[in-house]
Amino acid sequence: MPLRPVHVNIKALDCPALGRFWAEALGWSAYQPGVTTYVGPPGGPVWPDPVALGIDFVPVPEPKTTTKNRVHLDLATTSAAHRTELVARLAARGATPADVGQGDVPWTVLADPEGNEFCVLEPRERYLDTGPIAAVVVDSVDPHRMAAFWGAALDWTLHEVTEDQAVLRSARGVGPYLEFLRRPGGKTVPDRVHLDLLPYAGDDGAAEVARLRELGAADLDLGQGDVPWTCLTDPEGHEFCVLPLL
Template sequence: MYLENLVVDAAEPRRLGRFWEAVVGGETLTDEPGVYETRLSIEGGPVLDLCFQRVPGSPPPPRLHVDLRGGSRQTEEVDRLLGLGARHLDVGQGDVPWVVLADPEGNPCCVMDERADHARTGPIAALPLDSADADRDARFWSWLTGWIRVPGRLPTLRHPSLRGPLLVLCPEPSPKGTAKNRLHLDVRLEDGDDPDDVAAGIIERGGRELRPDWGDLPWRIYADPSGNELCVLPAHS
């Protein structure tokens, strides 16, 4: 199994997808009215597809967001994003060394200050995910993705190449409600992976399978031990 997608619910997938493609320098994979996909390839490291799908409705408070690498060019990067359509956002962050912005649909993202652990991440420095038990969830996501634990102030995972974004498990400000996360992660099975064995492994590690009434889908939907939704996609044929 491997981490394949960062999926974002959007009112206007094409508009939001093109914004993020410009932000990360991605390569267009799908450009349709209801779906937009762009690929971020990290040299010597992982490939992450950013997928934008039409899902109407007001977004709940985010439990997963994007931290962008700013570093010594933080001010220039903030100005570039503002020019692309981002705006400043106050989430009560106070006096912090990073800059909080909102994308064109209001999803928070942060442009980070200079940090040694952001070396070789590429444009996305980190994917912070809310967790009720960060050590437990780090073990869960490490098993699910094959990413490894690396030093960090919070439990942190990274692709074994030690390139690409960090997956950071953050203490949740409040328990997960019933509303679906606006951003979630997809994992892809590889040849030889048994879907039922994977399902059993997810449940054994504290996750659970979700069965929404969305018709017959080729993937299976789960929640991690803290309730964050994720999808397990079939192996490529």
């Protein structure tokens, strides 16, 4: 069976502090199961079947570069008043306006306290049932190519493929969308934000990794050494990890 996304993985200088910021942004809770900080719905991470696509903050010594992240989160709002309130609340907790060349748009682009860009969207019908995270958005040179790879890699449903975007969502119709949006230029620095994927119970993780390689994934050496997960890149160089079943 194909894999499922279980975390958005974000590298951080100060995991607890950034976790608190994002817990406030999403109305969720922050947990520290180890050296990482996990942000998810109340109740803590439910392993190996999380109830939501949470965020796992992993400590690194290097700060974010000035280069825009190629992966970011879009936050959902339910009304104009909700969007205004959320932007003001996050600004009070360290978010700053960000200019990524968006021009005059109805949503608000911000950066978290470590510089990771994200968007607070105006109310949109598509995202009324997603929860606080509307979408995980990935810059893409060729959305058709990403649709072919990720549509086969995941057990998520492919909702839309055009020249400008590819859109997937869990087959259960819950949680955020995964959106590949056409953007000029390719990858120039390591990703600060990536997805962590997990096999289902009873599936062969090594066989799943081999299948991903056949689909076009490549092995990635970040100096991770001997770890129980597998680091890969998709056909456009976006990093992701396949976690082991515990």
